Amino acid sequence: MEKNCYKLENLSVAPNNVNVRDFVNLSITFDLNFNLPKDSFLVFRIRGGRNNKNDWYCMQPYNPNANGYTVLSTNKSVKFMPLLITGKELLIKFLVCEENGILKSSTFHLKMYNTLVQSLVELKKKIEIIVELPGKKPIRLENSPSINVLNSSIFDHFTIICPSFVNLNEEFKVLIRVEDKYKNLIENFDESAQLYEVMSPNERKYLIKLEFNHKDQGMIIKKGLKISKTGIYNLEVSYKNQWFKSSPIICINNSPKKRLYWGYIHGHSLKSDGIRELNEYFENMIKAGLDFGTITEHDHNWETSDEDFEEIKHSIKEFHKNNEFVSFFGYEYGTWYSGYGDICIYHYTDNIPVFRSEINKYNSTKKLIKQLKQYEGNILMIAHHTALRPGFRNWKYFDNSLEKLVEIYSTWGNQEYSFSQGNPLPPRYKFFGCGKYARKRGAILEKKGSFVSNALEKGYKLGFVAGGDDHFGIYPSGSIDPDNGIYPPGIMAVWAEDNTKSSLWNALHNRKCYGTTGPRAIIKFYLDTYFMGDIIDLNDKPYLNSERTIKASIFSPLPIEKIELIRNNEVINIKVINQDHANYEYIDFDLFDKITLKHCQKKELFVFYYVRVFISNNNMAWSSPIWLTKNLEETSSDLNKNAN
Structure with missing residues (x-):
């Protein structure tokens, strides 16, 4: 039987919609169109795998009085032995113990009681059903059930995103997001608030009334704002006796040679191992108020095909617009446990091929540099989690004409220096847990000699950026910290003449940039x-x-x-x-x-x-x-x- 012939039939799921971080009961009913022999496993995975990353908790088959109790039954008396797997994955494997197995067209009922929904909004979130037949590789059923994870509609805060610099009496725009406590947009928010210009706590100036309705989908952009006096300001939103402050705005009386632009250039979509559709990821970068951004899918052909990369380039052209949102093509070259590290490679022009690390003549840093040298000036190499032991970077092979920047911080921590030297955010691997289920962050996994400080000590001229390796795509560069996300993503700032591709590229090549763990x-x-x-x-x-x-x-x-x-x-x-x-x-x-x-x-x-x-x-x-x-x-x- 061909792999794609294994299917669910008569599938039903209830409820179809759940809210983030609610405790809910789930029911899944289905038939199988194939037999399950003895010693087969029927697997239900709610977290784990390449495209099923989340912070869903409470799933267990042992205690009916505890949260997440999960039971599987059929329309016939059948014996199962459950096996719970938690950590990076959250799944239950049910071993078929019946001597004669289970015949096709049997009806299965899976019930989960008081399971804790993930914190991230996700439409068509998969509950994967996997079959493990004796002596065969696991088969993930393509028509596995899905549900919609919606926001809670419970207001928590406003996020106000504005330019860092404006000229005196220059018109500018501000983006205002209405968010729940998990930074999901509250799309049905239908109330009003007030926007103020604030120079000090005693100098608040009323600007405009903010009217939200469900058509705004939790976000509005206000244009035509001006500041009439030089100084350092914040914008503040007043709502029901609460005040919410923006990042600082500096108002000057002459146009600066360079302005500050904020971006995020390291993330993943469904084209490799993220959870968002490609276009949704770009849309969410714009909704995050970024001036520039892109995604960097993995170079491996089994993850991201040539056709996928062409589609990504098409989306980049579609979303790129100078002086609004700038984008350029990039991908992540990766060879773990080798010392070659993970390196994001960015292209200024479209005529540069993707060099895949699985191909022999590109499968080391030395070989990669040799191939990229002919494109000097039109490519940028930016090393990622350089001191994380599984994906460390050996700084022996290096070319400063190609590699001018390093990602000093990401969701994997601060790669600058070691924990023993006082680094409060050292490189770590994954951790899991929410609330009373929380565990400490994962083990510190540092690689001596691979910190950013080691590269600088060698004389390499590396500027700093920060970012992510974000796989969730709900709010790229927003300080979300999903419980299996290690650290919150960072953000990078670039001093450039204007927000155009050529200007940003030139600034990056000259290291006119810096990184933070999130604050602008x-x-x-x-x-x-x-x-x-x-x-x-x-x-x-x-x-x-x-x-x-x-x-x-x-x-x-x-x-x-x-x-x-x-x-x-x-x-x-x-x-x-x-x-x-x-x-x-x-x-x-x-x-x-x-x-x-x-x-x-x-x-x-x-x-x-x-x-x-x-x-x-x-x-x-x-x-x-x-x-x-x-x-x-x-x-x-x-x-x-x-x-x-």
Whole structure:
């Protein structure tokens, strides 16, 4: 019997709709069109597998008085032996114990009592039914039942997304999301609120009334807003005696050369191992108020075919619109347990092939670099979870002309430095649990020598971004933390001339960017007059040999706890802040030659600086570094000339 011939018949599910985080009773009835011999397993999986990621809990076949009690019966007296599997998966395998098995057309009844629904809205959420016949591979039945997981319609908060910079009296727009406590949009919200401009707690200015109705689907965009006085602002929404604050807006009286744009460029849809349709993922990035974004499906052909990648490119063109939402093609190259790591590869042009890690001539970092070198300038390599032991990056093979950025933070944690050195968000593997079912986050799985700090110590010039490896797609870059999601996703910020593909690409190539664990904190970082991402030749600026002034200005939606100044991977200064903005300055009087590191691949001495920012609620942010370098080859050549 062919695999696709195994089917359910006369399928019914009740109820068809459930609300997030409710305890519900579920009933599934069906017939099978095939026989189940003795020692077969009939498997019901509610969580697990490539495209069934969620935080659904409470499913067990043992205690009728406990939540999630699950029982399987048939229209005939049949003996089953249940086996519960929890953790990364949540499923029950029912072993057929009848000597003669179960004949086709038998009717099965599965009942689950007080099972705890996942926190994420998901239409057509699958309850997978899998058959394991003796001596054969498992067969997932394609017409497995599904239900709609809807939001609870219980208001929790507004999320207000606005630009980080505006000119005096310049029109701008604001996006306002109505969300439940799990950050799902409340699509049937039908009430009013008030929007205010706030310069300080005592300076609130009423702007407009916000009228929501069900047609808005939980989100409205208001255009034509202006600020008439320079300064640092927030927008606030007032609703039923509650106040909800936006990220900071800085109003200036002259147009800046560069503005700040927010994006998210590492996530997955159903085209590999996510749970959202491709177009829904892009729509949700726009609904998240992002200025730019894309998805990065896995390079393996068994996950994402050539046809899938062509469809992705088509969607990118469809959703891309300069100055509104910018997108570009990317994918995730991955070879775990090899040291080659997971690397997201982004294309500026459409004529670059996908290099699949399963093909021999592309299956190492060294081979990959060789193939990509011909596309220098039109590709970007960004390494992902570099210090996570299963997918670590061996920094031996590296080309700075192709790889200019690193994902310092994602749902896998902070890859910057180790737990033993004080990293509060160390690389971890998955964990599970909700409320009283919660377990601690998964084990710390670090790989010595593969941290971002190790790459910087070698002399590699890497700017920082943060993001996700998001697989849920409900709110890309929103700080959702599904119970099997390790850490909340981060977000990246880019200083660019405008929100166009060419401008953003140029800014990324020059490391004019930074990352946070989620808060849209505005960060400026300078050494002398040089900005984050810059590389300064000491021969051109000899006065920096003995004195370097480092400055940072930070404006955060949450209180800043402290700022650490990092020089060559060491904390050389700490400033406690405990407020939502900071102007930081430090003068380094150490002589350049006394503090330098040596580049591992060329004759160069260097020093690098960046700020590590600790923000309340266990958040962090990192500026991209600034480097001060001295080329030893030039120095040697000059000495030879003088000797002659």
